[in-house]
Amino acid sequence: MAEFKLRIRRYDPESGKPPYWDEHTVELEPHRSVLEGLLQAKGTTDGSIGVRCSCRAAICGSCGVRINGRPGLACHTHLDDAQYRAKDGVIEVEPMGNMPVIKDLIVDMDAVHWKKVQRVTPWLINKEPVPEREYIVPRESMIDVTQSMACIQCGACVSDCLTLEVDPLFVGPAALAKTYRFVGDPRDAAHEQRLKDLAEDPHGIYSCTHCFQCIEACPKGVAPMSQIMRLRRIAGSDFAINDRNNGYRHEHAYVENIRRNGLLHEADLLPDSYGGKFHPRAVPALLSSLPAISKALLRRKVTPAKALLHPHKAPDGVKRIYDIVEGRDERIELNLYITGTDEDNAEPVVAS
Amino acid sequence: MPAHDILIIGAGLAGQRAALAAARKGATVAIMSKVHPVRSHSVAAAGGINAAISPADDWRSHAYDTVKGSDFLGDQDAIEIMCREAPDEVLHLEHIGVTFHRNEKGEMDLRAFGGASMKRTAYVADITGQALLHVLYEQLMKHHEVIDRYEEWFVTSLVLDDAGSCIGAVARNIRDGHMETFSAKNVILASGGAGQCFKPTTNALICTGDGIAQAYRAGAPLMDMEMIQYHPTTLVENGFLITEGARGEGAHLLNASGERFMEKYAPNKMELASRDVVSRAEQTEINEGRGVGPDGVGIYLDITVVPKKRTLEALREIVNIGKDFAGVDITREPIMIRPGMHYIMGGVKTDVDGATSIPGLYAAGEVACVSVHGGNRLGANSLLDTLIFGRRAGEHAADRATSMAMPQAGTGAQRHDEQLLGEILARPKTGRRISEIKDELGTTMNRYVAVYREEEGLRTAHETVRRLKDEAQTAYVDDKGTIFNQDVLGAVELDYMLDCAEAIVVAAIERKESRGAQFRVDYPGRNDAEWLKHIDISRDGDDTPAVSYSPVTITQWQPEERKY
Numbered sequence: 081m082a083e084f085k086l087r088i089r090r091y092d093p094e095s096g097k098p099p100y101w102d103e104h105t106v107e108l109e110p111h112r113s114v115l116e117g118l119l120q121a122k123g124t125t126d127g128s129i130g131v132r133c134s135c136r137a138a139i140c141g142s143c144g145v146r147i148n149g150r151p152g153l154a155c156h157t158h159l160d161d162a163q164y165r166a167k168d169g170v171i172e173v174e175p176m177g178n179m180p181v182i183k184d185l186i187v188d189m190d191a192v193h194w195k196k197v198q199r200v201t202p203w204l205i206n207k208e209p210v211p212e213r214e215y216i217v218p219r220e221s222m223i224d225v226t227q228s229m230a231c232i233q234c235g236a237c238v239s240d241c242l243t244l245e246v247d248p249l250f251v252g253p254a255a256l257a258k259t260y261r262f263v264g265d266p267r268d269a270a271h272e273q274r275l276k277d278l279a280e281d282p283h284g285i286y287s288c289t290h291c292f293q294c295i296e297a298c299p300k301g302v303a304p305m306s307q308i309m310r311l312r313r314i315a316g317s318d319f320a321i322n323d324r325n326n327g328y329r330h331e332h333a334y335v336e337n338i339r340r341n342g343l344l345h346e347a348d349l350l351p352d353s354y355g356g357k358f359h360p361r362a363v364p365a366l367l368s369s370l371p372a373i374s375k376a377l378l379r380r381k382v383t384p385a386k387a388l389l390h391p392h393k394a395p396d397g398v399k400r401i402y403d404i405v406e407g408r409d410e411r412i413e414l415n416l417y418i419t420g421t422d423e424d425n426a427e428p429v430v431a432s
Numbered sequence: 433m434p435a436h437d438i439l440i441i442g443a444g445l446a447g448q449r450a451a452l453a454a455a456r457k458g459a460t461v462a463i464m465s466k467v468h469p470v471r472s473h474s475v476a477a478a479g480g481i482n483a484a485i486s487p488a489d490d491w492r493s494h495a496y497d498t499v500k501g502s503d504f505l506g507d508q509d510a511i512e513i514m515c516r517e518a519p520d521e522v523l524h525l526e527h528i529g530v531t532f533h534r535n536e537k538g539e540m541d542l543r544a545f546g547g548a549s550m551k552r553t554a555y556v557a558d559i560t561g562q563a564l565l566h567v568l569y570e571q572l573m574k575h576h577e578v579i580d581r582y583e584e585w586f587v588t589s590l591v592l593d594d595a596g597s598c599i600g601a602v603a604r605n606i607r608d609g610h611m612e613t614f615s616a617k618n619v620i621l622a623s624g625g626a627g628q629c630f631k632p633t634t635n636a637l638i639c640t641g642d643g644i645a646q647a648y649r650a651g652a653p654l655m656d657m658e659m660i661q662y663h664p665t666t667l668v669e670n671g672f673l674i675t676e677g678a679r680g681e682g683a684h685l686l687n688a689s690g691e692r693f694m695e696k697y698a699p700n701k702m703e704l705a706s707r708d709v710v711s712r713a714e715q716t717e718i719n720e721g722r723g724v725g726p727d728g729v730g731i732y733l734d735i736t737v738v739p740k741k742r743t744l745e746a747l748r749e750i751v752n753i754g755k756d757f758a759g760v761d762i763t764r765e766p767i768m769i770r771p772g773m774h775y776i777m778g779g780v781k782t783d784v785d786g787a788t789s790i791p792g793l794y795a796a797g798e799v800a801c802v803s804v805h806g807g808n809r810l811g812a813n814s815l816l817d818t819l820i821f822g823r824r825a826g827e828h829a830a831d832r833a834t835s836m837a838m839p840q841a842g843t844g845a846q847r848h849d850e851q852l853l854g855e856i857l858a859r860p861k862t863g864r865r866i867s868e869i870k871d872e873l874g875t876t877m878n879r880y881v882a883v884y885r886e887e888e889g890l891r892t893a894h895e896t897v898r899r900l901k902d903e904a905q906t907a908y909v910d911d912k913g914t915i916f917n918q919d920v921l922g923a924v925e926l927d928y929m930l931d932c933a934e935a936i937v938v939a940a941i942e943r944k945e946s947r948g949a950q951f952r953v954d955y956p957g958r959n960d961a962e963w964l965k966h967i968d969i970s971r972d973g974d975d976t977p978a979v980s981y982s983p984v985t986i987t988q989w990q991p992e993e994r995k996y
Contacts, residue, residue, distance in 0.1 A: 094913050111669070111759065123867030127919035128911035132467075134636040137672045137753065139562060140471045156756060182607065183916040189468070190583075203570040204529030213485075214526045216538040222531045223745050226557050229531050229566070230748075233470055265531065301752075 082110050084159045086117050088129060089174040090184050099181070102126075103170065110160035114171060115143050117159055118185075130184035138299055141232030144239065145185050146174040151239040151297040154185075176239035178248075192248075193238050196255040200278070204262060205270040217266045224413070228261040231302045237294035249283040253294035253304030256285060260307035263314060275315040279323040285311045286327025310413060317411075329353050339402055342394035347387040433841070436462040436580065437833035438826070439601060439616035441587050441643060444472030445561070445815060446797025446822035447622030448568040450786075453826030454620075455578045459833050462614065464582035464603060465623075466638065466921075469569050473624050473636040474797075474818065477561025478675035478749060479545060480553035481525075481815040483518035486542060489552055491515040496989055498813060501547040501706045502777075502806025503948035504964065504991040505656065505984060510784045510802040512987060514813075514820045521819050522554055529567045531556050533746070543746075544680040546811045547706035547996070553812045558675045558749045561815060586921050587642065588849040590619060590650045590793065591841040598650065598793035600841035602849050606921070609914025611850055615841040618792050618829035621647060621780060622822060625798035626932040628925075630773035630881075631874025632671030634663060640925040641932035643799035647780040648931055652788045653968040655801040655982065656778035657932075658939035659949045661809055662883050664710035666772030668730040669758045674750050674769055676811040678735050679703040681746060685714065686732040686766065687722040698996035705996035708808040708949045711771035715883040718770065730768035771883055775814065777805040777949065778939070781968060781982070786825025794829050796821040803966065806984075807948015856909060856923045863906030866922050870929070873900050877933055881940055886953040894937045901930045901975075935969040938977045942967050960991050 084106050091099040104121035115133055122129040132142040136155045143154040148165045154173065162171040179187040207215070237253040244250050259278060262268045278284035285308055294304040315321040316328045333352035337345055350369055354362035376382050438454045440447045443465035451463040465472065484491040495515040499506055526532055526540065532554050535541040542551040556563035572579055584606040591600040591613065600615040623643035627635020648654055664685075665674040679685070685703050687693045697713035698705035705713075714731045717723060724730045735743060735750075740763045743751060747762075754762040779801040786794040786802075797818040804817055876896045880889035904926050911919035945959035946952050966982045 092913065093915050111757075123865065127866070127909055127922070128913065128917075130916050130918060132471075134467060134471050134638045135473065135476050136637065136670075137476065138756070139476050139559075139749070140467075140473075140636060141475075142467065142471045183913075186916055198573055198576075203574040204567075206527065210527055214523060214532070214540050217534060218538060219534040219536055219541075222534050223557075225531050226533075226559070226563075226745075226748075229556065229563055230559060231566075232475070232562065233566075261531075265529070267529070 081107050082160075083107055084117055084163055085170040086114075086121060087170045087172045088118070088121070088184070089172075090129070091181050093183055108159060111158050113155045114147055114157045114159060114162050114173060115154035117171070118154060118173065130186045132186055139232060141234035144176050144234040144236050146176055146239065148172050151176055151236040153234055153236065153299045156299045176235055178239055178241060178244045179235065187235070189235050192244075193233070193235050193252070193254060196252045197233070197258055199251060200255045200259045201270075201274065202255075202258055204265065204268055207267055207269040215267045221264065221266050225261050225264045228257045228264065228302055228307050230300045231257055232300055234299065236297040236299060237304050240293045240297050242291045242293055243287050243289050247283055247287060250287045251278065251281065251284055253288070253308065256288070256311065257302050257304040257307040260311055263311060271314070272319050272321075275311060275319055276321050278311065279315045279321045279327060280325065282325050285315065286323065286325050286330070313411065326353055329355070338394070338398065340394055341390055341392055342398045343392045345390035345392075346382065347390065433613055433615055434462065435615040435838050436460045437617050438462070438620060438829050439464065439614050439618070440620045440622055441465075441601060442472070442621065442623030442797070442799065443469035443581075443583075444474035444622060444624055444797060444818065445565055445568065446799075446818035447472075447620070448565070448572060449819045449822035450620050450622055450796055450826030450829075451579050452568065452571055452575065453823040454830040455575055457827055457830035459830035461578065462580040462582060462616070463572070464585045464587065464614075466584065466586045466606065466642070468583050469572065469581070470566055471638070472565060473639050474565045474815070475562045476634070476636065476673065477564075477815050478558040478673065479677035479680065480543060480555035480560045480812045481522060481564070482545065482548065482552050482810070482812040483522040483554060483816065484515065484552055485519045485522060485540065485554065486550070486552065489550055491518065493549055494518065494552060497548050498804065498810055499989045500994055501808055501810040502804075503708070503808055503958065503994055504960070504989075505659070505803070505806030505948055505966070507803050507806075507985040508987040508989060509985045510804045513784050514804050514816060517820050518816055521816070521823070525564060525567065525819070528571055530563055533557065543677060544704060546676050546679065546704045546710065547701070548704070548810065553680065555677065555746070557745065558677050558747050564815060586924070587623075587646065588853070588924060589845050590646050591845045592650055592790070593839060596651070597791040597839075599839035602846045604853070604921070606916055609917060611846055613841050613843055613846045615839055617833040617836055617838060618794060620786065620825050620829055621793070621795040621799050622797050623799050625776045625779070626929060627773060627776070628870070629873060629929050629933040629936065630660070630877045631871065632666070632878065633773040633874070634666055634671060634673040635774070640929050642925065642928045643795065644779055644935075645928035645931040647788060647790070647793065647795060648935065648969075648971050650790055650793065651970065652790050652793060653781045653970040653980070654778060654935050655781035655966050655968050656803050656806065656939070657776070657935045657969055658943050658967060659777035659805070659807050660773060660881065660936065661707055661775040661777060661949050662711040662771040663774035664707055664714055664771055665733050665769040666774070667753070667758055668725060668768040668770050671772045672753055672757055673774065674733060674753065674767065675747070676707070678733060678738070678747055678750060681738045681742060683733055683735040684737055685710070686734055687717045688724050688728070689722065693717050693722070701996040706808055706810060709996055711883050712951060714771050725768050730770050732766035733769045734766040735762045736764060736766065773878060773882070775809055776936075777801065777803070777807065777809050778936070782821075784824065785828035786821050787828065792832075794825040796825040807950065853920055853924075856920050857912055859906060859908040861908045863908050864903050866907045866909065866919075866926050869900050869903055869907055870926055873897065873929060873933055877936070881937060884951050884953050885940055887941065890937055890941045894934070894941065897930060897933050897937055901934070904930055935977055938979065939967045939969055942979050964991060
């Protein structure tokens with residue numbers, strides 16, 4: 081048994097008072113979860129602490145919270161780990177971000193999360209004819225979609241999505257991961273429509289900024305951002321969907337830019353995304369970016385010389401990477417259920 | 433006042449399946465749950481779902497295995513229906529999108545499971561329940577125009593009319609605390625089991641026996657309540673479930689001397705004997721000093737014998753559970769487990785269409801007792817039970833709704849419940865804390881009503897439950913608010929649990945023999961002459977459980993000695 085201090089973000093909507101911090105000391109074995117800590121505080125001292133919870137085993141997805149500023153499941157975080165990460169020895173527990181708080185640690189997931197899930201047509205659209213028995217599909221395909229199927233809709237990824245913070249209309253990591261569950265499913269008849277829908281949506285697959293927060297946040301290894309990137313690859317490479325948001329062309333320009341320069345040549349990236357400096361589409365895009373460009377120059381983020389004459393050229397190593405990746409017969413998609421993690425693949429410990 | 437043809441209480445697999453089936457028949461449907469539907473405890477089912485879909489299999493073989501698993505207490509007419517309808521149901525699930533794992537030919541793969549004479553368990557890695565539940569919820573989202581969802585509503589009581597028919601329910605919207613009376617031509621209870629009566633348990637915190645107690649209070653008899661399943665593999669650390677799928681994939685059980693002790697207890701099926709047999713064997717090893725771990729209270733489950741690649745793709749969840757909750761890498765070392773409370777075979781007595789003794793009241797899933805599980809449920813039969821009888825209840829209720837007028841539930845029940853909640857909120861801080869009472873209940877039940885039972889312990893448990901019932905009347909709450917007041921609902925749940933616990937204990941005292949999950953040290957043999965019958969528990973007027981019996985339906989399989 082050890083003592084742990086919890087600092088819980090409380091909010092009582094009926095009090096008319098702003099949120100406040102509330103400290104509780106609990107006594108539990110160090111490997112017990114933060115949720116057990118919260119429940120002990122609730123059970124022994126203050127029954128009014130609001131927290132959703134049910135299974136205690138990281139499968140129902142109820143207890144998404146922020147612990148020491150990082151999103152996750154309270155039941156899936158050990159007290160000793162949480163204390164180790166706490167900035168002053170007190171474990172801080174707050175409601176998740178990007179969603180309105182109802183009470184204490186309870187947020188309104190309907191308003192943000194479930195609405196987005198509903199938006200992606202979240203059901204199988206059957207390939208016809210529906211067979212009398214099961215659909216015959218490749219063994220790997222079902223294992224592959226199991227990774228996105230493993231999403232428990234806890235909202236941890238939604239909580240810390242940087243795009244959602246600036247664009248509340250962004251479909252979001254969880255709903256897009258759910259989309260892959262259908263796009264990766266060979267029984268679904270609407271892969272192209274789904275992808276076109278979400279590529280053309282100005283808040284769809286190309287709004288993800290690649291920040292990795294959702295991958296860090298996900299307690300189930302769903303890796304939403306990886307699923308979003310797969311949606312992009314399939315949309316662009318397999319269905320040649322050239323979206324009106326310029327998402328696909330931008331991605332393509334980026335890849336070519338690195339192939340040439342090794343390091344990003346920003347002055348080229350924008351016009352290339354619109355078809356090159358002299359393309360009619362590029363001119364208005366460049367003009368509208370002028371304020372941002374001049375601000376960057378003023379703040380000396382770039383110098384005119386560097387911006388225009390990018391001196392760096394791609395070394396051979398970069399070219400080799402491109403050759404290897406492009407020389408493959410098929411895209412290799414990493415999937416936890418198939419490849420495991422590095423840790424999983426470590427050699428067995430040899431008894432000495 | 434909301435009014436629907438069908439009001440479904442509980443949104444796990446049974447409830448969602450009932451909703452979809454009833455809506456398909458054209459009924460107006462409301463589905464209500466105290467948690468968001470995907471948080472329902474069906475989500476935790478891991479291993480798979482049984483169905484004789486292989487051309488080499490036959491539903492009669494599945495049915496016989498189930499009858500034998502039930503220790504001949506299961507009703508064979510119901511078991512036949514479940515097993516005969518299983519293949520179509522599982523194929524239906526496949527068609528609406530469940531990502532069942534495939535074999536090399538691209539057909540649905542099947543894994544071995546306990547008590548089954550061949551491989552017949554379809555699965556999605558070891559998250560089958562989650563996959564099923566989320567896919568059904570996808571269908572609820574698809575059919576949102578014909579199925580009204582009341583998410584985070586807590587039912588406080590069922591409403592009966594003067595003739596004794598169920599015509600609705602009273603519920604509290606957890607989010608804003610307001611109470612409402614729902615009228616319905618039919619109410620389907622699908623609110624799950626009562627695992628929280630025990631501590632530890634693999635069951636979620638929401639499994640507080642709400643529906644069992646609501647039906648009991650409304651006058652419906654409960655059946656087979658003494659039959660509590662202890663799952664053979666729960667983590668010693670905290671009681672979490674390790675799926676039977678692990679043993680299905682080939683994992684071994686070892687005692688302190690590294691012996692595969694199941695050889696002694698079930699030489700043919702070994703680790704894949706039925707759950708009551710394996711749990712008893714483990715408990716015997718532990719009681720006789722051959723347990724592992726510091727206090728000798730555990731058994732080793734050795735998954736390292738399963739090829740690592742297979743473990744990673746098919747047992748991913750328990751790899752995580754081992755790592756995160758026990759600090760063990762199950763691909764490299766054995767993990768310590770022991771029997772733990774997992775499932776309640778008993779529940780509200782229903783017929784094969786889910787109808788209870790109260791007109792207009794149905795029950796399906798763990799809340800109900802058809803009885804297809806009898807004395808012991810086979811692994812991967814519970815998901816099947818929820819879906820088959822959820823669907824049948826939904827369809828039957830929808831048919832019943834076509835030939836009747838919409839009843840008008842009065843407001844008396846709501847006023848009563850509002851008063852009750854008000855009274856709980858007003859209690860002075862002189863009684864015991866709710867969590868204390870709940871803890872004492874759980875540890876008492878787990879001590880005396882577990883794998884091995886005897887009269888004296890059961891009597892002690894009953895006295896304790898009666899005392900806790902009194903104490904619960906004055907248990908106080910801290911939260912006086914209306915928005916998300918979980919505290920006051922906790923008090924109502926505690927009363928539900930105590931009703932369930934009492935029915936469990938009374939039935940266990942009554943059955944003076946050993947059958948299935950009920951092993952009486954003082955009556956160690958099965959006694960078909962006297963006890964091949966169900967025990968029914970009903971509530972008489974002054975809150976004392978009354979015992980009666982009902983016959984076991986036998987169609988083709990006469991009771992015989994049970995060996996694995």
